[in-house]
Amino acid sequence: GAGVSQSPRYKVAKRGQDVALRCDPISGHVSLFWYQQALGQGPEFLTYFQNEAQLDKSGLPSDRFFAERPEGSVSTLKIQRTQQEDSAVYLCASSLAVWSGDEQYFGPGTRLTVT
């Protein structure tokens, strides 16, 4: 596709449910990032993949958060036993390569509401 796509665009989960958020990066992009954006705040880094390797997961807020990119393309962010504080927009971004520059292209995000 032409840009980064994410699905679903909106997700409402009851507290305690598990959710899975999908990101389709721009074709051929090596690097993939997940960010969490709370209302009125800037995005905060969660995790980073270079191809299928998860090289940095320092931003994941707890062990309930798990991300994967098994074939180096599509990525899934999974949140287990959701809590109200997980409510946020989850943004995915991709960039062409690690060394060729830092311009990241963002998807539209998934707005997660935990009730």
Add this chain to the structure above:
Amino acid sequence: EDKVVQSPLSLVVHEGDTVTLNCSYEVTNFRSLLWYKQEKKAPTFLFMLTSSGIEKKSGRLSSILDKKELFSILNITATQTGDSAVYLCAVSTGTASKLTFGTGTRLQVTL
């Protein structure tokens, strides 16, 4: 801990005004500074700055970086209502180029 601070937090101007948005940072392993525009969806890329003192320009928008004083400004001249958005400043750090964002400046341009 890496930190990016933007000011003002919000701004209301009349169409045709010129605005200056500020971004200061305190990070380790600086690679570049980026500006994004966010309306009700994905942040869209505006500029990436790596060198001090070199102005980047795109239409009515321009930006410059000062690596000695650790700040950047984004200027918008002859503002239009379509410029209304949140403007995010981010700094890229480390080998993975992860972005640390400020909280953004919310700009509203009125008629």
